[in-house]
Amino acid sequence: MEVGRKLTRVDAVDKVTGRAYYTDDMGERPMLVAKVLHSTIANGFVKKIDVSAAAALDGVVKVVTCFDVPQIPYPTPGHPWSVEASHQDVCDRLMLTRRVRYYGDDIAAVVAEDEIIAQRALKRIRVEYEELPPLLTPEAAMTPGVTPIHQECPDNVLKHTVTNLPPKDCPEFSTVEEVLASPKFHRFEGHYDTQQVQHCHIENPISYAYMEHGRITVVSSTQIPHIVRRVVGQALGIPWGQVRVIKPYIGGGFGNKQEVLYEPLNAYLTTQVGGRAVKLELTREETFQNTRSRHPEHFDVEAAVDDDMRLMARSCRAVSNQGSYASHGHAIVANSVNGFRQIYADVLGHKSEAYTVYTNLPAPGAMRAYGIPQGAWAAECLMEDIAHAMGWDPYTFRLKNLMPEGYVDPTNGITCHSSGLKACMEKGAAFIGWDELRRAYQNQTGPIRRGVGMSVFVYKTGVWPISLETASARIVLNQDGTVQLSVGATEIGQGGDTVFCQMAAEAIGIPTEDVHIVSFQDTDITPFDTGAYASRQTYVTGMAIKKVGLQFRQKLLDYAAEVLDRPAEGLTIQNRAVCDASTGEVLRTLEEISQEAFYSFRRSVHITAEDTNQCKDNTFAFGCCFAQVEVDIPVGKVKILHLVNVHDSGKLINPALAEAQVHGGMSMGIGQALSEEMKFDSRGRLLNGNLLDYKMPTAMDHPELHALFVETDDPTGPFGNKALGEPPAIPVAPAIRAAILNATGVALNRLPMSPQYLVEQFTAAGLIGEGGKDHV
The missing domain is CATH 3.30.365.10 (Aldehyde oxidase/xanthine dehydrogenase, molybdopterin binding domain)
Incomplete structure (x- = not known):
């Protein structure tokens, strides 16, 4: 049996010895170098660009501006194209733009003999703007009377959807609102926020492009070479067969490179310099500012539960800050509210509402687990808060309400063909000693306290039937x-x-x-x-x-x-x-x-x-996370003592690689939980676009990571397998939050749970300061 073997990666030796060729290792030398000029306003228009001083610099081969490039709007997300307009992505990008939509937008480019000359040339370009006030939040962008960021969306709402699943065969209630308002049940509400975070893959986006025999070849670090080919053709207005895309080894992507980033501009630039090879490599700051990130989302949620711990109905209103361009559009927040709904079974009904709103921030896009970390944060925070308020064991409460095997999503037909979630919970609880720790951490006092928490998740496999597979x-x-x-x-x-x-x-x-x-x-x-x-x-x-x-x-x-x-x-x-x-x-x-x-x-x-x-099928993967933490209340410091993920991903093709995938996802979850956040000033300028000021967790912030598995045999998978790559990042943040709640009694409602935020919340709760003297 080859499936199920713990084999060494086939590319391991080349990667660890340095023989693996990445994009920057390839191509003819020397290549011309392209650099992009970015706007210094977040919202407005380019009135005039003077490139004469830049073009006169010795070694500059070409300068192009937003007034020179083809005015062909094109889509950028890595979705399959469709012959049906309803399944096509929003075409709202130009290679260079006169309409500035975020601080750092692309307005001109220089091609030079080397990078130093290109950088000098950028400093010689003079730009005249017409500036508008930056709209940095969905609330500001939806204010009546503001100038639309995109003319086709006068209210800056890219899309608004409502899913309403009212009670069936229930004469007592006809709407979800009636269930939520009924005095027969316990009613809860919550308001939860997630932040904007970057992928932080090791290799920055990079490509080079050249021409031969009248065709353009683009060599790129991308997750989606066939889609890049199509989008380059669309952006340049040329037949797609005139484009060739090569993807070498890639130094990480996590969804950021599931987007066509600068390949169209690079392809255009080579046509402007006689087909010579042009390299376009982003700096780390540009990767933060000019590529994609995880969407910040705000959730207003409600739930009605009965005395038997059953979820009778829930509602969810989610607003996603889409930033300056559509990228993956409404799909992310739609996935968030779908995940919120699917994770538990509502007895009587469910209602969700989702908004995707343009603002003047860098555009988020796909990032590992595609909106589900945000939806799971809201769902799991709500479940934990209900259990805490009712005095219920959070483990038992979740167990009462899990998605049942055989569940069919009423909106898209995705079916739960197999589920090992209950077994995952049992395995994780036994590993961390759930019952013993919950008893041990009751009635704590003092400045340093410990807690244990958990969360669960569900994640579909692939994109059918929402998109082509x-x-x-x-x-x-x-x-x-x-x-x-x-x-x-x-x-x-x-x-x-x-x-x-x-x-x-x-x-x-x-x-x-x-x-x-x-x-x-x-x-x-x-x-x-x-x-x-x-x-x-x-x-x-x-x-x-x-x-x-x-x-x-x-x-x-x-x-x-x-x-x-x-x-x-x-x-x-x-x-x-x-x-x-x-x-x-x-x-x-x-x-x-x-x-x-x-x-x-x-x-x-x-x-x-x-x-x-x-592929015309889909199935759900499941899992859970258990976290044990130590909280230093006066300084707002959280130390993770133990962390374990347990996954049902069907049959494991390679258990060693599966474990590595889970460890990587858990690490990303720790960063999202405790420290990572893109910060902007009032002008929309990114303040921490580097790996010094952007606080990724290091080895010192990690406990030993544990990955466990419950193998099921999914009948739709080629070998009984189902999703694994993205799910490990989903449950970590809410599990850590639940453990902090268990330790301190304080519910934290936004990410990241940084020391500053924790101190604010602990002070408000009376654990720090005059009201907290007895406790710390």
């Missing part, structure tokens, strides 16, 4: 009996190439070591795949690989049957050989069959298989 794979026989696997799906550091090889090996019946894969996608030659996002690749691409692997296996057995003059039905592949299916006798090695296939005078056949999988 399609992937192709190709397998080619080598002369030595090994195979080449080619996919358009992308390895972005998560171990995708390794599990792809394991899946192919499993389907064919050969060792994983005999499957060769190159971690470079080239849109000219690799099969089509929409890319790495939505935890979709082992589920969607995995099914394509299984499908093609089985076809290849059959073709190989059919040819062996000709060579051996025996029926194919009596043959099998094992131990690198074609064997008698009943006795296991080796009849020919795969190398011998391959040599025959390539070089036989009788009949030479180059054995290959290629096919497409359009």
Whole structure:
């Protein structure tokens, strides 16, 4: 069995020895260097740009401005294109813009012989603006009478949706509002906020572009090479076949590179300098300011519960600060409220409302788990607050209300085909000693206290039926009996190439070591795949690989049957050989069959298989997090003592990689919980766009991270597997928040739970200051 093996990553040696080639390691030398001029206002218009001094600088090859580039609006998110307009993304981007929508917007670009000359040239450009007041919050942007950030949205609301699931077969109540207002139930409300955070991948966005034979080639660190190809064609107004995109090894993305960032501008610039190679690499500050981030969202929520701990109804109103451009649009906050709804079963009804609002901040986009961390924060904070107020055990309260197996989402039809959530909770509670710690932490006093908390999550796998799910794979026989696997799906550091090889090996019946894969996608030659996002690749691409692997296996057995003059039905592949299916006798090695296939005078056949999988199913992954913390109340310091995630991701393809994925997601969750936040001044200028002032957690802030699994066998997964890549980041923040509540009795309603915020809340609660002398 190849699926389930703890194999070393297929790219491990090259990466740790430095032999792996990333975008900046490739290309002709020297290349021209492009740098972008960013606006110094957050809202307004470019009236005039004087580039004469910059263009006169020795070594400057070309200066282009927002008045020069094609005025073709294009979409940037990494979603599949659709022939149906309703499934197409918002086209609100230009390569360079006259209409400034955030501090740092792209208004001009310089191409020079080297980076120093390009930077000097930027300083010589003079810009005249017409400035408008910056609108930095959804409330400000929705104020009547303000100038629209995008003319097509006069109220600055990109989209507003309502989902109403009223009580069925219930003569007593006809609306969710009636349930929530009923004196028969306990009513609770909450107001919760999440912050804007950056992905902080190691490799900044980078690409280079050049032309040959009238076509543009873009080499880019991207999660979505086939989508980049399409968007470059759209932005330049040229046939998509005139664009070739190559994706080398990539130094992280986490969703930021699930967006077409500067590839269209880079492609345009090479056309302006005679097709010479132009490199466009962002600085860390530009990565913070000019790429994507996680959406800040505000939630107003309500719940009605009965005396038996059952959720009778809930409502959720979410407002998402979309910033300056649509990016992934309404999909993020829609996912947030969907996740809020799906995580628990409401007995009588549910209502949700979601707003996506343009503001004059850098535009957020996709980030690991795509809106679910925000929705889970609101859902889990509400559950914890209810349990705390009612004196209920939070574990038991959650257990009473979990999504049942067989659940079908009433809005999109996504079905819970398998669930190990209850077993995950049992395993996590036993690991951390839930009952013992809850008893031990009752009635604490003093300045330093301990607490234990938990949270749960649910996460769909892929994007069907909200969007298209399609992937192709190709397998080619080598002369030595090994195979080449080619996919358009992308390895972005998560171990995708390794599990792809394991899946192919499993389907064919050969060792994983005999499957060769190159971690470079080239849109000219690799099969089509929409890319790495939505935890979709082992589920969607995995099914394509299984499908093609089985076809290849059959073709190989059919040819062996000709060579051996025996029926194919009596043959099998094992131990690198074609064997008698009943006795296991080796009849020919795969190398011998391959040599025959390539070089036989009788009949030479180059054995290959290629096919497409359009996935029209989805399923839910589950899990939970348990956190034990120590809180130093006077200084607002939280120390994480123990942290464990337990996941139901179906069958694990590679348990070692699965554990690594969970550890990485937990680390991101710690940062979101306690320290990370993008800060802006009143002008909309980013204040901490670097890794010194932006407070990512270090090794000193981490406990030992524990990853546990409950394996289920999901009937829709190619090998019983389902989502894993994104879920580990979801439950950590609410689990830590619950542990702080358990320790101090103080409910924290916004992220990050930084020392400053904790001291404010502890002071307000009387734990610090005059009212807190007896306690600290």
